[in-house]
Amino acid sequence: MQVSLIPVAIAANPAVLPGTTAIVFDVLRATSTIVTALASGYRRVYPVADAGTALALANEHGFVLAGERKGDKIAGFPHGNSPLEFIGGPDAAYHMLEINKGSSFNSNIWKTSDELVLTTTNGTKAIRWALSAHKVFTGSLLNARAVAQAALQEGLDISLVCAGTAGRFSLEDSLGAGFVLVEIIRQLSGPASGQPAASINMDDLAIAAYGLARFYHNNPLSGLFAGQHGQKLLRRGREEDLQWCAQLNRYDIAPVFMEEFITISDDLPLATH
Amino acid sequence: MQVSLIPVAIAANPAVLPGTTAIVFDVLRATSTIVTALASGYRRVYPVADAGTALALANEHGFVLAGERKGDKIAGFPHGNSPLEFIGGPDAAYHMLEINKGSSFNSNIWKTSDELVLTTTNGTKAIRWALSAHKVFTGSLLNARAVAQAALQEGLDISLVCAGTAGRFSLEDSLGAGFVLVEIIRQLSGPASGQPAASINMDDLAIAAYGLARFYHNNPLSGLFAGQHGQKLLRRGREEDLQWCAQLNRYDIAPVFMEEFITISDDLPLATH
Numbered sequence: 001m002q003v004s005l006i007p008v009a010i011a012a013n014p015a016v017l018p019g020t021t022a023i024v025f026d027v028l029r030a031t032s033t034i035v036t037a038l039a040s041g042y043r044r045v046y047p048v049a050d051a052g053t054a055l056a057l058a059n060e061h062g063f064v065l066a067g068e069r070k071g072d073k074i075a076g077f078p079h080g081n082s083p084l085e086f087i088g089g090p091d092a093a094y095h096m097l098e099i100n101k102g103s104s105f106n107s108n109i110w111k112t113s114d115e116l117v118l119t120t121t122n123g124t125k126a127i128r129w130a131l132s133a134h135k136v137f138t139g140s141l142l143n144a145r146a147v148a149q150a151a152l153q154e155g156l157d158i159s160l161v162c163a164g165t166a167g168r169f170s171l172e173d174s175l176g177a178g179f180v181l182v183e184i185i186r187q188l189s190g191p192a193s194g195q196p197a198a199s200i201n202m203d204d205l206a207i208a209a210y211g212l213a214r215f216y217h218n219n220p221l222s223g224l225f226a227g228q229h230g231q232k233l234l235r236r237g238r239e240e241d242l243q244w245c246a247q248l249n250r251y252d253i254a255p256v257f258m259e260e261f262i263t264i265s266d267d268l269p270l271a272t273h
Numbered sequence: 274m275q276v277s278l279i280p281v282a283i284a285a286n287p288a289v290l291p292g293t294t295a296i297v298f299d300v301l302r303a304t305s306t307i308v309t310a311l312a313s314g315y316r317r318v319y320p321v322a323d324a325g326t327a328l329a330l331a332n333e334h335g336f337v338l339a340g341e342r343k344g345d346k347i348a349g350f351p352h353g354n355s356p357l358e359f360i361g362g363p364d365a366a367y368h369m370l371e372i373n374k375g376s377s378f379n380s381n382i383w384k385t386s387d388e389l390v391l392t393t394t395n396g397t398k399a400i401r402w403a404l405s406a407h408k409v410f411t412g413s414l415l416n417a418r419a420v421a422q423a424a425l426q427e428g429l430d431i432s433l434v435c436a437g438t439a440g441r442f443s444l445e446d447s448l449g450a451g452f453v454l455v456e457i458i459r460q461l462s463g464p465a466s467g468q469p470a471a472s473i474n475m476d477d478l479a480i481a482a483y484g485l486a487r488f489y490h491n492n493p494l495s496g497l498f499a500g501q502h503g504q505k506l507l508r509r510g511r512e513e514d515l516q517w518c519a520q521l522n523r524y525d526i527a528p529v530f531m532e533e534f535i536t537i538s539d540d541l542p543l544a545t546h
Binding site for chain 2: 007165168169170171174203204205207208211212214215216223226227228229
């Protein structure tokens with residue numbers, strides 16, 4: 001089995017994806033937020049690249065709306081991109097919307113919904129970029145083990161797709177991919193072995209990510225603190241977000257992107273319901 | 274001080290280099306070979322991108338000629354790109370040429386020379402690519418500490434320039450850059466501190482290289498074994514080359530590229546002698 005790492009999704013050629021299982025990482029914070037929302041009671045998350053499209057989709061269906069640009073909540077949006085906003089599940093989002101009644105949104109059109117529309121600077125674009133893969137999973141430290149297991153079950157080569165930040169390599173995405181690789185190798189090798197399994201062939205970026213995860217294994221949070229984007233979030237007072245995103249294997253879910261939405265259930269496409 | 278890592282020299286825009294001190298890495302094997310040759314008695318190494326140009330330059334001046342393409346010695350060239358060929362210094366090269374009298378070269382035109390012309394697939398191109406930097410050092414595991422110290426003495430931002438392999442990220446070059454970063458941080462922080470110095474700002478690729486070097490610190494050879502190019506060299510029976518290149522801080526030299534040649538002395542340009 002070949003495992004390749006794509007350091008910056010939108011800078012790469014998606015022709016490498018067909019026939020492989022993709023796992024997409026935007027550890028700070030889109031994929032961590034998606035995993036948290038789905039583990040907390042949301043049934044579907046719609047990753048949307050464009051803010052206007054996200055707003056229209058949420059308005060049309062009464063979905064919960066969340067979005068971020070350059071680390072900040074989009075002006076007028078009820079939710080940003082912090083995973084902490086979604087821990088309470090759909091009911092808590094409804095409550096927050098009630099509190100935010102004074103915003104430019106007419107809160108009367110919002111109701112509680114277990115469907116969430118999310119638009120972010122890098123992550124949602126990377127998820128959509130990966131669509132030509134056989135299957136697209138959403139990865140993070142929070143679900144590293146589960147997504148490794150799910151990807152292995154597909155029995156195909158694996159593409160670790162890092163969103164990156166503004167077209168550049170990002171430490172935390174590579175680290176997230178590395179933690180999934182640690183789990184992949186553990187599951188292939190059995191718990192007793194510390195050596196990479198002979199049946200896996202990693203490209204050099206994947207090997208580097210694996211080494212990075214091993215280096216930060218005892219303190220994943222320090223890895224999230226180290227990168228440029230982590231530092232930026234810290235300066236904006238988002239330390240709790242980093243602490244949340246650094247929890248290794250908190251959730252046992254492997255969210256799949258179903259062309260329009262991400263889900264953990266064998267959900268049907270939007271058009272049929 | 275800003276430290277940036279360029280993962281694949283020829284794929285990057287050299288506009289980032291002016292005003293920075295560059296350290297170029299082609300750990301397997303060009304820069305390791307250059308460092309070994311200069312530490313072993315060669316006075317100058319000419320990095321040449323093109324094999325024909327290399328041959329002409331060596332013929333014209335009676336320099337020692339070495340070259341590699343895709344890991345193999347260039348057909349008809351007296352030397353390849355193994356550092357082991359240059360450990361004995363210029364005299365040993367002369368001896369080897371005498372032995373190789375039966376080759377397509379007329380060995381009578383070759384004499385011992387302390388000037389070496391080297392052309393390789395990735396490394397010599399990367400060194401020339403870095404020319405717009407304030408100064409271009411040649412880095413490897415063999416001289417990580419010395420090159421870190423020399424670069425710091427320039428007092429400028431530092432560009433860690435990895436040659437990569439055939440346009441792709443290579444583990445060993447990033448690892449070499451990481452070992453130099455370990456030394457840079459140690460020298461900035463003093464020996465007592467294990468923390469990165471506050472006065473250094475690393476981009477995410479540099480931080481990843483640093484983590485990688487820390488991960489492989491107790492066994493650099495395993496890092497050279499792990500990558501795709503290391504594996505290829507092993508399959509060709511070059512394990513001794515990898516063992517040689519994995520020797521951390523064997524040499525206390527910081528070779529500088531002087532537009533035409535690399536040297537460790539305050540040498541004068543070719544045109545003036």
